[in-house]
Structure formats: structure tokens, C-alpha cells
Amino acid sequence: MSTKYIIILFILIGFTSCNSPEDVLRDNNVPIEEEIQLPALIAGEADFSKFVSVGNSLTSGLSDGTVFLAAQKMSFPKILSEKFGLVGGGDFTQPLVNDNYGGLALNGSRIAGPRFVIGENPCSGDPTPAGLESVIGPVTVSTDILLNNPTGPFNNMGVPGAKSYHLLAPGYGNLSNLPLGLANPYFIRMTGSTPDASVLELTMAQTPSFFSLWIGNNDVLGYATSGGDGTNPITPVDGPPGVGFNQTYSALIATLTSGGAKGIVANIPYVTDIAHFTTIAWNTLDPTDECQADLAPQIPVLNAQLYGPLKAIFTALGEPDRIDLLTADGPNPLLINDETATDRRAEIAAALTPVLGAPTAGAFGVIFGKARQATADDLVVLSAGGVIAQTQPGVPAPVNVNGISFPLADKWVLIPSEKAEIKTAVDNFNATIEAAANQAGLAFVDMNALLTQLTSTGITSDNFTLTSGLITGGAFSLDGIHLTSRGYALVANEFMKAIDITYSSNFEASGNLVDIGTYPTNYSPLLPAK
Incomplete structure (x- = not known):
């Protein structure tokens, strides 16, 4: 190495050695990470010994x-x-x-x-x-x-x-x-x-x-x-x-x-x-969901044989919003039992007796007397996920599918x-x-x-x-x-x-x-x- 370059190198080393690393970084426009000194941990007035x-x-x-x-x-x-x-x-x-x-x-x-x-x-x-x-x-x-x-x-x-x-x-x-x-x-x-x-x-x-x-x-x-x-x-x-x-x-x-x-x-x-x-939505019945595809073909039958007659009865009694027809185009509300709803078992039984006969109409009245569809004000408990769309033991088809043709029991839903x-x-x-x-x-x-x-x-x-x-x-x-x-x-x-x-x-x-x-x-x- 040429003597003049050796002299320049030693001058540079001497210059930088007289400056702190932070100064060198600043001179070269390198960002400096400031070290934050935290206080020592103290217990204050608390005694954590036990x-x-x-x-x-x-x-x-x-x-x-x-x-x-x-x-x-x-x-x-x-x-x-x-x-x-x-x-x-x-x-x-x-x-x-x-x-x-x-x-x-x-x-x-x-x-x-x-x-x-x-x-x-x-x-x-x-x-x-x-x-x-x-x-x-x-x-x-x-x-x-x-x-x-x-x-x-x-x-x-x-x-x-x-x-x-x-x-x-x-x-x-x-x-x-x-x-x-x-x-x-x-x-x-x-x-x-x-x-x-x-x-x-x-x-x-x-x-x-x-x-x-x-x-x-x-x-x-x-x-x-x-x-x-x-x-x-x-x-x-x-x-x-x-x-x-x-x-x-x-x-x-x-x-x-x-x-x-x-x-x-x-x-x-x-x-x-x-x-x-x-987690479980109040309107979780969705025939457009590929996992619920079997619901779509059931909707016309459900509307004709269950939702339509119930809606007509509730509407005649001044409660048109208790039941609406199901749609094949998107989410539908769950069918639930509401203990605070007006009990319409007698009216349902009376309206359906000419069509179904007294015993079957009476059973419909018992099942749907306090039924309504869920709203956004209702909360469905997570454990209901294992019950929805399952058949209700002891109830004959077609009114035995929980949340669809059989109202979800009180224990599965929190009402307002x-x-x-x-x-x-x-x-x-x-x-x-x-x-x-x-x-x-x-x-x-x-x-x-x-x-x-x-x-x-x-x-x-x-x-x-x-x-x-x-x-x-x-x-x-x-x-x-x-x-x-x-x-x-x-x-x-x-x-x-x-x-x-x-x-x-x-x-x-x-x-x-x-x-x-x-x-x-x-x-x-x-x-x-x-």
C-alpha cells in the first residue's frame, strides 16, 4: 500500500476513535435506536410474599x-x-x-x-x-x-x-x-x-x-x-x-x-x-349455503303445510310478525319457543281441526302455541349447534326438526x-x-x-x-x-x-x-x- 494512503488510513482511524459510535452513525446519517432506561421493578405498598x-x-x-x-x-x-x-x-x-x-x-x-x-x-x-x-x-x-x-x-x-x-x-x-x-x-x-x-x-x-x-x-x-x-x-x-x-x-x-x-x-x-x-346467528337457516342445500327443496312444502297456515292464524289474531314464510334466496330465522309469547294453542287447534282433525290439531296447538321466529334481539347458545336441524325425539315427522319445523326449546335461546x-x-x-x-x-x-x-x-x-x-x-x-x-x-x-x-x-x-x-x-x- 502506498505510504500516503497508509497515512490517510491512520488519520481516519484516529479521527473515528475520538468519536462515540453514536457520533459516527449520526455523521453517516444512520438512524440511532435510543436505549430506554426503565426503572427497577418495585412492589410499592403490596406484600406478595403469600x-x-x-x-x-x-x-x-x-x-x-x-x-x-x-x-x-x-x-x-x-x-x-x-x-x-x-x-x-x-x-x-x-x-x-x-x-x-x-x-x-x-x-x-x-x-x-x-x-x-x-x-x-x-x-x-x-x-x-x-x-x-x-x-x-x-x-x-x-x-x-x-x-x-x-x-x-x-x-x-x-x-x-x-x-x-x-x-x-x-x-x-x-x-x-x-x-x-x-x-x-x-x-x-x-x-x-x-x-x-x-x-x-x-x-x-x-x-x-x-x-x-x-x-x-x-x-x-x-x-x-x-x-x-x-x-x-x-x-x-x-x-x-x-x-x-x-x-x-x-x-x-x-x-x-x-x-x-x-x-x-x-x-x-x-x-x-x-x-x-x-357465534350461532338467529337467522342461520340458509338454503344458499352449500352445507344446507337440502333445505331448499323443503321450503315450498314447509310454507304450504306449516308456515303459511301458522302465519294466517297469527295474522288473524293481530300478530302478523310472529311467523313469516321461508325464502329460498337467503338466511331465514330459526323457529323458537318464546315463553313470554301469548299462548295461542287453543286458537291454533280450533283453526286446524276442520283440516287435520281434533287430535292432530290439538297437538299442533301444543307445539306451536308459543312459537315465533327468532329476531336479531335473540341470542342462540353455542350448544344449540348440536341440536338445530336434528329431529326432536318422540315427535312425529314432519313437525320434528329442531329450529325448522319444531320450535327450539327455551334452554337453547336467550330472549330479550x-x-x-x-x-x-x-x-x-x-x-x-x-x-x-x-x-x-x-x-x-x-x-x-x-x-x-x-x-x-x-x-x-x-x-x-x-x-x-x-x-x-x-x-x-x-x-x-x-x-x-x-x-x-x-x-x-x-x-x-x-x-x-x-x-x-x-x-x-x-x-x-x-x-x-x-x-x-x-x-x-x-x-x-x-
């Missing part, structure tokens, strides 16, 4: 219709405990099940089935929820509430199916009460040598320094999932502790805070916002009056929850607003947008009620944000919220059993 989480299935980590190992390990309390562990939190024990199949057994006999997985609609090929065994074949449910219960105490005191008053109920975990309907198989796994201890008693025996309480969903959810048919009533707003929601919730908060523990509570979402009630009952109950319960949180100085999470946002606009976090859509939305698991692991991660972040506000911790400011994208939205049917 964290106990109390609630129902949403606390337990239930997903895809059951409790299974992989999802349980990503419950929102477990996620929280991992972050709490960075600022003094202790071990966090959960009542883990034995496999990734899910389900429960009692002395070898199955009492609850395995999880849902993503299957394929045999007609359209679209993804659809399916039972695990329909995809991979028979499995053995190995979690047996008589033979292999885990040993407590458990920091995760989430009991699937629990209502508010169940947390106070003695014997709720006693196996001998199970045949009487007074015990919960999931809680039986948790009570050990104290089968009559309540959920609250087992919680307080651990002397929690910090707690979470998310309870009340099942106090209205059971009514909603049963279509408001009355078999699973809404918990009364008022009544003694262990009966009325207000008094029960007050007793829970008073006991949980009696030892000086701090905590966080969450309110109840509108259950009618979740995928279980928004039932939706109003649910909303009123949720609003009352949520007012109690927020007031109790404020009075006790607890952190509060508005899960009602969060899930409403999921339904309306979706929620974007860490480059993922979650919505309430089944399968594709990412937030709700395949049962349409419980969350995916990614949904539970979102919940954990919301809890940490609320804890920051109330107790001056800094999970969010210190960059310690979880990346929800690292949590799955579904689990393969081939997930290893253990």
Missing part, C-alpha cells in the same frame, strides 16, 4: 371446556405469581390435573369429558370446535377425584363452577355430598383431610398477604347458558351471607382483609358479550326479557363489587369493560389484536365462555396495571407486563398427555 387467588373457572385456568395441564400452568394467577416472585413473592401451588386430555373420573368412571380441539366441518372444511376423542380417538381420563387428588394447600383457589355463595359453603368439597348435588368435584380434589372446610376457610388458613378475588360470573352464567329456562336461577341480589350476592360478597371481602391483606378484585362481564352467545334479567343482575353485582373494593381500599379491574371492548373493537396488545370471535378471535377458547391462555395473559396484564394504580408498584412502567404473543390461543390435539 399470594392466594380465589375464584371460579376463570381463576383456575379452565379452557376449551375443561381443566387440563398445559392451560392450567398458564392461568392468570400463575402468570401473576411469576411476576410477583420478582419482588418478594413466594411459591405458587396449583391443584394440577394429571394430563392434557382434561376431564374427570370417579373411581375409574368418567364424570366429565376431555377438552375441545379444533376440528373440521365435514361439509365446508371450516375449522370448528370438536371433542378431542373425535379427532384422535379414545383417551383415558386420568384425573380421578377418588384415587389421585393432589396435596395442598393451594395458592390457586379457583374452583370451576363455583358461585359466590359456594365459597362460604361447608361440605362443598366433601365427596359424600356429590350425589346430593351439594359438592363440586373440582373442589373435592382440593380439600384433602378437611373435606368440610369451605373455600374461604382454606384460603384464610394460608394467611395470605395479598389476594385476588374474581367471583360472580357463575351467579348469572348458569342462567344464561341454560337459556334462562329456570333450571339454574340467577343468585338473589340480597339475602343472608351464603345466599344473597351482596351479603356474601361483603362477607368475603371482610374475611379476606381481616388479617391486613391487600388485594385486587374484578367485576363480572356481560355474559351475553361472549362467544358462547354470539331474559337478556334484560341478566344485564340487571350483572349491573347490580358489579355495583356491589366496585363499592366493596373502594371501601376496603382494594385494587379494582373492570373486566366488564374489557370484555365489552373485545366484542366491539377488539384489544390490541403486543402487536396482536384479540376479539371475541370463536376460534379466530384469539381471546375465547373453544367452549366460547372461558379464555385462551393468551386471553388469560391479557387478564394478568390488566390486573398488574390495576395493582400499579392502587399500590404504587410499577409492573407496567418497569416493562414487566407479559408479552401476550408468547401465550398460545389453542392447543394441538396431539399435545403430549403429560
